[in-house]
Amino acid sequence: VTDAATTGSGYGVLDDYKTLNTYSSNGTYYLYDVTKPMNGVIETFTAQNGSSLPGYYSVDSNNSWTAYSQAADVDAHAYAGKVYDYYKNTHNRNSFDNNGATIRSTVHYGSNYNNAFWNGSQMVYGDGDGSTFTSLSGALDVVAHELTHAVTERTAGLQYQYQSGALNESFSDVFGYFLDPGDYLMGEDVYTPGISGDALRSLSNPSKYGQPEHMNNYVNTSSDNGGVHTNSGIPNKAAYNTISSIGKAKAEKIYYRALTVYLTPTSNFSYARAALLQSAADLYGSGSSTYNSVKAAWDAVGVY
Numbered sequence: 066v067t068d069a070a071t072t073g074s075g076y077g078v079l080d081d082y083k084t085l086n087t088y089s090s091n092g093t094y095y096l097y098d099v100t101k102p103m104n105g106v107i108e109t110f111t112a113q114n115g116s117s118l119p120g121y122y123s124v125d126s127n128n129s130w131t132a133y134s135q136a137a138d139v140d141a142h143a144y145a146g147k148v149y150d151y152y153k154n155t156h157n158r159n160s161f162d163n164n165g166a167t168i169r170s171t172v173h174y175g176s177n178y179n180n181a182f183w184n185g186s187q188m189v190y191g192d193g194d195g196s197t198f199t200s201l202s203g204a205l206d207v208v209a210h211e212l213t214h215a216v217t218e219r220t221a222g223l224q225y226q227y228q229s230g231a232l233n234e235s236f237s238d239v240f241g242y243f244l245d246p247g248d249y250l251m252g253e254d255v256y257t258p259g260i261s262g263d264a265l266r267s268l269s270n271p272s273k274y275g276q277p278e279h280m281n282n283y284v285n286t287s288s289d290n291g292g293v294h295t296n297s298g299i300p301n302k303a304a305y306n307t308i309s310s311i312g313k314a315k316a317e318k319i320y321y322r323a324l325t326v327y328l329t330p331t332s333n334f335s336y337a338r339a340a341l342l343q344s345a346a347d348l349y350g351s352g353s354s355t356y357n358s359v360k361a362a363w364d365a366v367g368v369y
């Protein structure tokens with residue numbers, strides 16, 4: 066019996082060809098990636114449209130992952146690997162726990178399920194209903210959003226409600242941008258497959274998708290854990306202001322430092338402004354143009 070790391074290939078949700086880090090054992094191939102440093106494993110499962118987790122390993126007989134039913138598995142696996150590489154190469158973070166934790170994804174969760182989530186242990190993706198969403202793992206910014214929920218949980222621990230919850234959501238969207246910097250849109254690759262050009266959210270124009278982009282328009286509600294997917298528009302707009310003035314390279318250092326060094330479970334928007342300013346001061350100096358740009362970014366959304 067020879068078990069070995071192998072390289073497979075297949076097509077993603079958008080019919081895009083890609084190679085895959087797989088594993089072969091006893092003539093069966095698995096979406097099981099053992100190529101990361103310090104034994105960081107990435108593995109992908111399918112719930113076979115049930116709701117029990119993790120479900121079953123995604124397997125193939127010849128390492129050619131070309132069936133339409135495998136496209137969501139292919140992308141969940143490939144994109145989890147890309148997000149792992151981003152956190153390791155850009156921030157020297159070894160998986161979401163910074164200790165090589167296995168990154169597990171399950172696709173084909175539920176039936177016509179228009180959601181994706183981190184459940185505290187793994188990522189979970191629905192197939193969408195084909196109208197609102199197609200398979201949600203088909204977007205790199207979605208995968209980065211979900212895995213960043215895990216990073217946040219292990220670092221700042223931002224409580225998923227009201228302002229701390231909107232920050233939790235915003236940091237996931239912002240790192241979604243850092244992984245997919247071609248546009249300031251979230252989920253555009255899997256949202257409404259029948260309509261082009263729209264998205265779930267926009268960092269540059271939150272109000273285009275019904276989100277506030279100034280503190281004057283903060284939405285006081287108890288639904289959606291206190292409006293975490295609504296009020297994230299305010300810190301998202303501040304992030305857009307920051308990125309467009311200082312650039313991605315500096316912004317991602319400042320955001321990662323704020324998330325991992327300064328933010329706490331109960332941080333509110335004002336504290337996030339302070340954490341990002343302190344991070345900018347630490348990295349680029351308190352009198353720097355970078356510092357002043359972060360200050361202006363948050364002034365513009367009415368958070369002091």
Ligand SMILES: Cc1cccc(C(=O)O)c1OC(=O)C1CC1
Pocket residue numbers: 179180181182183206207210211234241251252265
């Ligand atoms: C689609 C969806 C529904 C409910 C919660 C989330 C969630 O993860 O907060 C969710 O995923 C996203 O927002 C990703 C970025 C597109």
Ligand SMILES: [Zn+2]
Pocket residue numbers: 210214234237
């Ligand atoms: Zn989220």
